[in-house]
Each structure stands twice: as structure tokens, then as C-alpha cells.
Amino acid sequence: MTAFNWIWTTYFMAVASLSGNCIELTNVALLKPAEQSSTKLGDFGGAHKAVDGNMNTHISHCTHTADDSVPRWWRVDLLERFYVHAVELTNRGDCCSQRLGNFDVEVSAQNPLVANSTLRHVCAHQDTSIPQGATVRLDCTQPISGRHVRVLLYKDDVLTLCEVKVLASPLSTAPVTSGLFRRLPRSKASGDVIGEVMVASVTKCATACVTEPRCTAANIGPPAAPSVMQRACELVSYGGIGQDNSFTAADDWQCLLMTA
Ligand SMILES: [Ca+2]
Secondary structure (H helix, E strand, O other), X not given: XXXXXXXXXXXXXXXXXXXXXXXXXXXXXXXXXXXXOOOOOHHHHOHHHHHOOOOOOOHHHOOOOOOOOOOEEEEEEEEEEEEEEEEEEXXXXXXXXXXXXXXXXXXXXXXXXXXXXXXXXXXXXXXXXXXXXXXXXXXEEEEEEEEEEEEEEOOOOOOOOOEEEEEEEOHHHOOOOOOOEEEEEEEEEOOEEEEEEEEOOHHHHHHHHHOOOOOXXXXXXXXXXXXXXXXXXXXXXXXXXXXXXXXXXXXXXEEEEEOO
16 A cells, blocks of 8 residues: 555544434536536437436436447536535436446535545435336435535446436534545645635644535645644535546645545
């Protein structure tokens, strides 16, 4: 195992106050950026059609992958981390309902396609096909903190989704929050810097990232001076669709990449 792959783990516990026992869930996927493993006929089967709010189940209002490798997938970038409780999927109504079966719904903090992000959490698995034109709710086995939701179809068939709703709550409503980071020495994550704080320790920088819903990576600089404990901590929105998903080499820096 190389130093680069060394897993650095830290957990943060925060008790949030809940009003009653009921957490209100909202669809946080509506009109968010989406993409898929391939698209048939240009915009005809575009990934955005699963989050456009249109519940029409005719294929002209649904996504449609082309013939590419298995598993075929579709994903949405929620733009910030939420607690994902459940997903509602609407199947095609005019044909071919048997295609939408044997798939996983997974949740991850990072773009699941980016190198160095290996931890993904399965929210739910659906073995049988969703009936033609039906909407089915799949509850996660437990709420999962994450920014990216992906549907993976494990058979050699077209992946079509007419609408996907991600039912989630804000991080602040969760009774427990936890963070798991991978430490990348001599690296900085690219992406949008959404804030910078001065901290006295790596742990404090990680805590700052966990408590900022848009933060999925933190870049930690060297001490400002040999006698000074304080160091820069950049909070980065990393791994989004259309964002710079690269790392740059930086000798005196280290990156904490949120993986869950
Ligand atoms: Ca739709």
C-alpha cells in the first residue's frame, strides 16, 4: 500500500435537534445536472429528462442509453450533500417495461467516476422489473449522506428512466453526521473553492468541510510560519458534473477527499 492510498479516517458526531419524530423529505434532484453512460439519438434520450419534473411516461419524455458496456448507468449531481432516504423511479409507459430491473441505486459523496473515490453506498437494489408506466419508491436501508445518486443497470439492456426523485433531508436534520476522508499528500483538489478558514489542525479542517454541505474535499496548506500553528484550509466543491475533477501536485499541501 502506498502512502497515496493510505486511508485516513475520522468520525464526527453531532447531535441535531429534531422537532418531533418526522423528517420532511423533499425531492432534491429536480433540474439538477445529470448524465448517463451513453445516450441514444442525441437529445432524444437525454439524461436531463429524468429530472425535468415531467412525469409523462412516453419514451419521448424519458432517458435512453445506447449500446455500451454493462453496467449502464444514469446519475444526478445534487450540488451539495444531503441525507438521502429514498428514491422514486418512474418507468416507461409505452413499451419495454422489463428493461428496468436488476439495478442498484447508489449514493456517494464524490463523482463515482473519478479516480480516488472508491467508497459508494448502495441505497437499494431492485431485482424485478418496475411495471410499465409505474412509479416505485425504493427506501434506502438507512439514510445515506451524499451528493451523487446513480442508478446502475446490471444487464445488457437499455436503461430508461422517465423521472427520478431523490427524497432527502438537509444534513442538519440528521441525528448523526459522519465523515470519512482519504488523505492525499502533496496534492490539491481542483474544483470550486467555496471558502477558506484558518485552522490549527487537520481535524479542524475536516470538521469545517463536514459541516459545509457543498464541501466534498479540503486542501490543507503548511503552517503560516514555523512558530505558528494556524494553516490555511480550503473548502472545495469537488467532483461535480462539469467541474474540474483533477488534482494538482503541491509539495506543502495535502488534500482530504471526502469519500462518504
Ligand atoms: Ca421526466
